[in-house]
Amino acid sequence: MTDHARVSFLGLGNMNGAILAGYLAGGADPSTVTATVHTPEKAEPAAQKYGVQVSASGADQKANQQASASADVVLLGVKPKGILALCREISDALHPETVVVSVAAGVSREAMEQNLPEGQPVVRTMPNTPLTVGSGVVGVAPGPTVTAEQLESVKAVFAESGLVVEVEEDQLSAVVATAGSAPAYVFLLAELIAAHGAELGLDRADAEAMAAATVKGAGLMLTRGEETAETLRKNVMSPGGTTEKAVESFLAGGLPDLVARAMDAAAARDREMSEEFTD
Ligand SMILES: NC(=O)C1=CN([C@@H]2O[C@H](COP(=O)(O)OP(=O)(O)OC[C@H]3O[C@@H](n4cnc5c(N)ncnc54)[C@H](O)[C@@H]3O)[C@@H](O)[C@H]2O)C=CC1
Ligand SMILES: O=C(O)[C@@H]1CCC=N1
Numbered sequence: 001m002t003d004h005a006r007v008s009f010l011g012l013g014n015m016n017g018a019i020l021a022g023y024l025a026g027g028a029d030p031s032t033v034t035a036t037v038h039t040p041e042k043a044e045p046a047a048q049k050y051g052v053q054v055s056a057s058g059a060d061q062k063a064n065q066q067a068s069a070s071a072d073v074v075l076l077g078v079k080p081k082g083i084l085a086l087c088r089e090i091s092d093a094l095h096p097e098t099v100v101v102s103v104a105a106g107v108s109r110e111a112m113e114q115n116l117p118e119g120q121p122v123v124r125t126m127p128n129t130p131l132t133v134g135s136g137v138v139g140v141a142p143g144p145t146v147t148a149e150q151l152e153s154v155k156a157v158f159a160e161s162g163l164v165v166e167v168e169e170d171q172l173s174a175v176v177a178t179a180g181s182a183p184a185y186v187f188l189l190a191e192l193i194a195a196h197g198a199e200l201g202l203d204r205a206d207a208e209a210m211a212a213a214t215v216k217g218a219g220l221m222l223t224r225g226e227e228t229a230e231t232l233r234k235n236v237m238s239p240g241g242t243t244e245k246a247v248e249s250f251l252a253g254g255l256p257d258l259v260a261r262a263m264d265a266a267a268a269r270d271r272e273m274s275e276e277f278t279d
Contacts, residue, residue: 005153008071009035010064010086012046012054015103016077018132019157020050025134026160034067065093073153075101080277083107087115094120099150101157103127105176106273109143109169121146123154126175127162128183135219136162139175173270177263185262190215 007023009016012035024030033052037043040059047054055063068074068090076086083104094100099121102112109124116122123146127138138158142151151166158164167175190211197207221232237243 004032005072005156006032006034006070007073007075007157008067009033009075009077010067010090011077011082012037012042012050013077014129015127016075017050018129018136019075019077019103019127019161020052022131022134022136022161023157024050024052028157028160034070036063036067064090068098069093069095071098073099073101073150073157075103075157077103080104080106080273084111084115084277084279087112091116096120097150099123099146099154101125101154105180106270107277108274109141111274111278113143119145121150123151124169124172125154125158126172126180127158128179128181130183131158131161134161135223137165137175137179138162139165139167139172139179141167141169141172143169173267176270177266181266185259186215 007028009020012020016035020033020035024033030051033050035046035050035052035054036057037046037054038056038058040056043054043056043059055067057063060066064086074090074094076083078086083102084107087100090100094117096117096119100112100116101123102109103125105126107124109122112122112124113120122143124141124143125138128136130136131138136158140151140155140158142154146154155164155166165175190208193214194204194208194211197210198204202210218232221227222229227235233247237247
């Protein structure tokens with residue numbers, strides 16, 4: 001199944017769209033992929049954009065069922081509050097060996113299993129949007145009925161576009177805080193750097209371009225893995241120089257505690273949603 005898995009993406013928003021883009025850029029055969037959107041007017045533009053078959057659940061009530069019936073792997077990419085309803089919607093159409101994959105925060109595997117046929121293989125994942133440029137991350141937590149071969153076909157959806165890490169389901173809140181939500185922390189920092197670079201006298205467009213290129217360059221140096229983040233940081237900090245002043249200011253302002261509190265808040269919200277979305 002791994003080489004020729006048929007993959008269906010139900011819901012093609014920010015996250016499933018990023019996964020699909022990375023999957024196709026990594027060499028997947030578009031004829032093995034189907035997708036659904038909700039809004040009928042979005043189907044044709046999405047089909048043009050990705051070069052795959054797209055149907056609209058808002059126009060055809062059976063669109064999600066049909067896309068699921070023909071798939072080995074089904075990725076549920078709707079908002080958390082819609083995941084269990086989507087499980088119920090596709091239940092009757094699923095082949096017993098089709099793997100149902102959730103990309104949602106805060107919806108437990110147990111809740112999904114209760115809304116799917118008994119024994120249906122379920123995998124919870126926590127991806128991030130940089131999968132769209134081939135530099136993403138995904139945490140993958142398989143349920144007990146998932147075979148090694150089925151797990152490989154799920155990992156294959158992400159393998160060409162990011163770092164795939166197998167985790168236990170109870171580690172997914174940590175993955176949300178560390179990877180799923182984390183691109184937003186970096187984007188926030190880039191926004192702040194660019195805005196203040198402009199305050200300091202740069203053209204706004206120049207400041208934005210510098211912030212973006214700096215984040216990209218720093219990321220590339222980090223992922224080369226030759227030196228730790230700490231060493232790379234210290235290499236920029238000339239004793240008595242400018243960076244030392246900036247880093248001292250970050251530390252005096254409580255950045256380590258701020259980062260920890262932000263990540264705790266993300267992880268706590270993931271756990272809280274798991275209590276919310278249980279029916
Ligand atoms: N945006 C992100 O960076 C990340 C999102 N996620 C998870 O991904 C999931 C989706 O989030 P986003 O992509 O950000 O939201 P989104 O709102 O961009 O995408 C959801 C899409 O599903 C469509 N949809 C809703 N009901 C549908 C149905 N019945 N049939 C077909 N399509 C339907 C909507 O029209 C929308 O385009 C969430 O569960 C979220 O927790 C996980 C990791 C990162
Ligand atoms: O903000 C959210 O809830 C989703 C999950 C991780 C990133 N976006």
